[in-house]
Structures are given as C-alpha cells and as structure tokens.
Amino acid sequence: MSICNCELIDFPKIHDPRGNLTFIEGLTHIPFDIKRVYYLYDVPGGAERGGHAHKNLHQVIIAISGSFDITISDGTSSKKFHLDRSYFGLYLCPMIWRELDNFSSGSVCLVLASEPYSESDYLRNFDQYRSTPKSPE
Ligand code: TYD
Numbered sequence: 001m002s003i004c005n006c007e008l009i010d011f012p013k014i015h016d017p018r019g020n021l022t023f024i025e026g027l028t029h030i031p032f033d034i035k036r037v038y039y040l041y042d043v044p045g046g047a048e049r050g051g052h053a054h055k056n057l058h059q060v061i062i063a064i065s066g067s068f069d070i071t072i073s074d075g076t077s078s079k080k081f082h083l084d085r086s087y088f089g090l091y092l093c094p095m096i097w098r099e100l101d102n103f104s105s106g107s108v109c110l111v112l113a114s115e116p117y118s119e120s121d122y123l124r125n126f127d128q129y130r131s132t133p134k135s136p137e
Pocket of ligand 1 (some may be wrong): 036052117
C-alpha cells in the first residue's frame with residue numbers, strides 16, 4: 001500500500017443549464033462498496049483534520065463545496081492535493097497517513113468509506129504508523 005495506489009477520480013458530470021449533476025455508484029465509479037458517508041463542515045479557519053491512517057478502510061474524499069488541501073504519506077513518500085471541484089474524488093487505499101488543512105470558508109469535505117466506523121481501524125500515532133508493516137500491493 002503506497003501513495004501510488006491513491007488517485008484522483010473524475011466522476012461523471014451531467015451538464016445542464018439548470019445546474020450540473022454528478023453521481024457516484026459504489027464498485028462502478030469507485031473501487032469499493034459504500035458502507036458509510038460522513039462529512040466535515042463548519043470547519044474554522046486554520047483548523048487541521050485527519051492526522052491518522054486506517055488499517056483496512058478504503059475512502060474517497062471529495063470537496064463537495066469550497067476547497068481544502070490533503071497531504072498523503074505512506075511513510076516514505078508524500079504528496080499534496082488541492083481539492084476544489086465537486087466532481088473529483090481522491091481515492092485513499094488502506095494504510096495511508098492523511099492530513100487535511102487550508103479549508104476555505106464554508107467548505108464541505110464529503111467522505112465515502114468502505115466500512116462502518118471503527119476506532120480500532122485507526123492508527124493515530126505517526127511513529128506507530130511508520131513501524132506498522134504495510135501489506136503488499
Ligand atoms: P476523526 O476520524 O478523527 O476525524 P478527522 O479525521 O476528520 O479529523 O473523527 C473525529 C471523531 O468523530 C472521533 O471521536 C470519532 C468520531 N467519528 C464517528 O463517531 N464516526 C465516524 O464515522 C467518524 C468518521 C468519526
């Protein structure tokens with residue numbers, strides 16, 4: 001599992017003068033079945049979210065409104081994305097450390113997840129994360 005397994009996904013767009021529409025179907029537009037949806041909103045200026053990895057969870061992160069930065073790391077390499085379009089999602093495979101910041105005013109971060117919430121799936125300490133074996137790709 002490395003940041004090479006993470007990628008931006010360009011979702012379908014239905015352009016319409018009445019307003020555009022994007023749709024996402026699990027296992028079709030993203031590589032997992034969606035078991036949970038959550039979102040971050042009312043994020044105060046300067047706040048940072050994330051700061052953890054997941055052992056088994058697959059996620060897609062979308063700037064459904066506004067923008068924010070997400071920096072991902074596999075313990076060796078890191079990469080920063082600026083998400084600012086509601087038709088792009090960043091797919092994160094398991095065992096990727098992520099940090100989110102630079103939230104614009106009124107932004108909303110939507111997350112599609114492959115499993116229900118489980119605190120035991122989190123690695124919240126970076127040193128512990130770095131020393132945890134990453135399963136083969
Ligand atoms: P956390 O995942 O650490 O937030 P972020 O990565 O966005 O900074 O979750 C923050 C808190 O919310 C933590 O106490 C766990 C709880 N939580 C749930 O109860 N259910 C969920 O689906 C999520 C994502 C978090």
